[in-house]
Amino acid sequence: MGCGCDDCEKMMQPYVDGMLSDDEVVEAKAHLEACPPCDKRYRFEEKLRHFVRIAADEPMPEELKQKLAGLRST
Numbered sequence: 001m002g003c004g005c006d007d008c009e010k011m012m013q014p015y016v017d018g019m020l021s022d023d024e025v026v027e028a029k030a031h032l033e034a035c036p037p038c039d040k041r042y043r044f045e046e047k048l049r050h051f052v053r054i055a056a057d058e059p060m061p062e063e064l065k066q067k068l069a070g071l072r073s074t
């Protein structure tokens with residue numbers, strides 16, 4: 001999985017979560033620029049977080065809500 005650098009494995013999650021210190025962010029960015037597989041992985045993780053956030057904001061799609069409401073009334 002990934003490029004095999006131990007460092008990027010360690011910094012990936014905290015980086016995506018915004019938990020790194022300023023110095024560590026600089027380091028992480030430098031690594032991502034030099035390491036395309038990590039950069040790709042970071043973009044994936046970031047997208048994943050994004051979708052999770054949307055899912056949390058909208059727990060249920062309108063269509064599903066209506067379907068459930070329909071089930072309840074029958």
Ligand SMILES: [Zn+2]
Nearest residue numbers: 005008035038
């Ligand atoms: Zn790497």
